[in-house]
Amino acid sequence: MKHLRKELWFNTKSRRDYxxxxxxxxxxxxxSGVREGLCLVNAMHITASVYINDAESGLIQxxxxxxxxxxxxxxxxxxxxxxxxxxxxxxxxxxxxMGREVVVAISEGxxxxxxxxxxxxxxxxxxxxxxxxxxxxGE
Numbered sequence: 373m374k375h376l377r378k379e380l381w382f383n384t385k386s387r388r389d390y391x392x393x394x395x396x397x398x399x400x401x402x403x404s405g406v407r408e409g410l411c412l413v414n415a416m417h418i419t420a421s422v423y424i425n426d427a428e429s430g431l432i433q434x435x436x437x438x439x440x441x442x443x444x445x446x447x448x449x450x451x452x453x454x455x456x457x458x459x460x461x462x463x464x465x466x467x468x469x470m471g472r473e474v475v476v477a478i479s480e481g482x483x484x485x486x487x488x489x490x491x492x493x494x495x496x497x498x499x500x501x502x503x504x505x506x507x508x509x510g511e
Contacts, residue, residue, distance in 0.1 A: 376404035376508040379416075384498030387445070387463075390432045393422075393504065394490045397476075398483060400506045407481045409510010414473030416505050419463035419497035421470035427490040439466045439496075463496035470494055478510055 378400045380393060397413055415422045425431065443465035448454050451461025474491060477484040493504050 374404055374406050374409070374508075374510060376400060376406070376506070378403075378506040380493070380504045380506065381501060382420075382493060382495060382498075382503065383501045384495045387496070387498050388436060388439075389495045389498055390435065391493045391495070392427050392490050393493050394427075394483075397491050397506055401478055401481065401483060401508060404508040404510075406478050406508050406510035409478045409508060411476045411478055411483060412473060412505070412507040413476075413491055414505050415467070415493065415502075417502045419460050419467055419495075420502055420504070421467045421472065421494040421496070422474050422504055423470050423492055423494060424474050424476070424485075424489050425492065426488045427492075428488075432492075435470075435494075439469065442466070442469065460497040466494075466496040478508070 380396055397411065401411055413422050443462040445462045448459045453461035453464060
């Protein structure tokens with residue numbers, strides 16, 4: 373069995389950001405040499421997420437607006453978590469909604485996506501260095 377472990381590093385300039393990481397994941401699949409298998413991509417921080425959806429700017433803005441309505445950043449004192457001195461209680465909730473990871477089948481050496489599917493890294497408490505893990509296994 374072949375395998376590859378790779379990390380992608382991010383340092384977003386804003387608190388929230390949505391980054392299409394599909395090209396980096398595709399490069400990792402090619403590097404792995406796996407023709408048939410699975411590719412896991414997960415956020416390695418509890419205030420970030422990895423998800424799959426359409427690469428359409430209006431949808432990304434809709435996600436951001438919707439998440440901010442569900443768990444608004446301010447006022448920061450609305451979250452018990454922030455009593456620890458943090459200001460990111462909302463980011464933990466946003467991550468819970470959007471999820472930690474995705475798994476994509478690899479078929480004939482390529483990510484086996486449905487129409488329009490792309491992999492995104494979503495940052496909810498940025499402005500510091502964070503990472504996502506790519507783990508590929510197969511033959």
